[in-house]
Amino acid sequence: MRLQDLTTPAALIDFARMQRNVQRMQQRMNELGVSFRPHVKTTKCIEVAREQITAGAKGITVSTLKEAEQFFAAGIQDILYAVGMVAPKLKQAAALINKGCALKIIADSVDSANAIIEFSNQNKIPFEVWIEIDTDGHRSGVKPESDDLLAIGRILHQGMVTLGGVMTHAGSSYDLNTPEALQSMAEQERSLCVLAATRLRTAGLPCKNVSVGSTPTALSAKNLQGVTEVRAGVYVFFDLVMANVGVCTPDDIALSVLTTVIGHQKEKGWAIVDAGWMAMSRDRGTQKQKHDYGYGQVCSVDGVLLDDCQLSSANQEHGIISTTGPESKEDISTRLPIGTQLRILPNHACATGAQFPEYHTVVTSNGGMPEVGSTWQRFYGW
């Protein structure tokens, strides 16, 4: 199938780039001597997860129990649900465990730990729980040096529950953009998570797994001593935010949105396309970064960057491409006539992908023309 035969807007995966991204990360993890557990929240797509596992990944990370259910149904058993567990969700988690899923859940408070133990005791569910550690102050987790860490650990080392380890996510790495700062954050993430593990072990508690990660720190860490596994998600597609962080280039970005020019405002130098925010998402993650890409970077249909064209504004089903180059603005309608197909690189692959029920893989034939390969479903909701 040709790209011209797709209904636009459509989400495209450059298959060769995705494979290169998968190989790059897995090879790095192999060299650092750690397991790799990709975060499948980025893609919510079985076929992408299979590529990651084929490359060497051990298990997956999920952000919702629906993801756990969908990927378990597709045959993946080793699943870490990396959002803090609360009582109302324990029944859904227990159902997965009862079906044979090796689900790990996380907790970062005494209250949550108590709720897990209570449910486990009442319902005879052998939960494996990891403690979430706050290594950068950006979101959830218990401080590695806190009394709470040991208190939570002791609660979770009871009955049928297994205290399986510690995990952290240095999400503030997204705010950095130099190799030095990223390496420093990776070392902070590593050392504070290892500190938490050491404190638990010193207190006589088990801590088999020490799990860290974010795409920027995973790609920047110099050593991962004491760490057993790394998690990362967006690396599989990369995006403009990651290009600004400095861990990829725009040429690594595997996800794009295929769109069609539907009109112009010649005197403004605008081309109107059918990729609005419903297609791109409302993510403006590059707004505060060194290069603000608007709602995305425009490329030709065969993927060549059009450096002077940006998706500068977006309504629900309308995107506005404006030009910053030296060409006369009046040229926009001859340069990008109505019906022209373009591809837009996203600010944030997790958010843009989520707008689509499916991805179309794009492969480049010998003649150099991109063609549509497979169509891969993705799911959404909770």
Add this chain to the structure above:
Amino acid sequence: MRLQDLTTPAALIDFARMQRNVQRMQQRMNELGVSFRPHVKTTKCIEVAREQITAGAKGITVSTLKEAEQFFAAGIQDILYAVGMVAPKLKQAAALINKGCALKIIADSVDSANAIIEFSNQNKIPFEVWIEIDTDGHRSGVKPESDDLLAIGRILHQGMVTLGGVMTHAGSSYDLNTPEALQSMAEQERSLCVLAATRLRTAGLPCKNVSVGSTPTALSAKNLQGVTEVRAGVYVFFDLVMANVGVCTPDDIALSVLTTVIGHQKEKGWAIVDAGWMAMSRDRGTQKQKHDYGYGQVCSVDGVLLDDCQLSSANQEHGIISTTGPESKEDISTRLPIGTQLRILPNHACATGAQFPEYHTVVTSNGGMPEVGSTWQRFYGW
């Protein structure tokens, strides 16, 4: 069903508020003597559209051909596809017309008009086409005083094609926030669209329909002389952007996201909830308005505004509620303990709704406790 029995995050519709919003708009249109054609892009939900039609709406507006297909399959025939038509989409539109759908399409350029005529002649499709008019410079449309208007009109008055009218959307009304400015924009939208219709008629061309609208202008227009119908979408739910524009209050907002507290960072005064940007969307539409609501306004589970609590930050499946009130930040874990359910009012109902596969209606029983009524599916994609 109780709200406590829902998996969070979940999209809730306050049924009484929605009905009030529907009645308010329809009554206004009746008083102004125009038809009303709701834009169903906000909800993409058959049951909501049926409420609007029961109240008196004539036909619907859609933003994608998928919406047209879905609503036509549910029995709605009179559909305006309000995004500029281009050649690659004509086949899909023609299939709907061949099935009996009274689909109207739009064009704002000579090139698009020519493509429509060419396809119609080749395939014997009796397209009805309305010309899109640019009345506020914010997006698409041909200028009402332009030569192109008449050129497009003449092209579309040929063969089996019917030139059905003119339509415009003064989307820049979203940037206003005083009754005077809104009334002025409504009058601009009306008068320039009527000007376009008059010019077409003076040139001997038909122009039966004169269609205008956006939620802010629809609710602000003082007279709609010369207009035959109004379109609006977000009014059915309203949202915080519309509250800032001044056409509703937070108490009118019918859409909210039910969420659960999953953790705290006590020293920061944070409660962490399971509504991140995947649930709220990345829409930050109130960022540049007079009141920036972050990612949403927090309410208690029964809908009471918690004025000092805002969803100040969002990751994919984590939201951070921070307090701005005089209470000690340390109080957050006793005030909003783990497991507490809350409701978040969205910045932009179209964007937040789109994150969910379904809505749950909420009705308030005699005892005053909210209960879950029906579950209504919504669709997505193209």
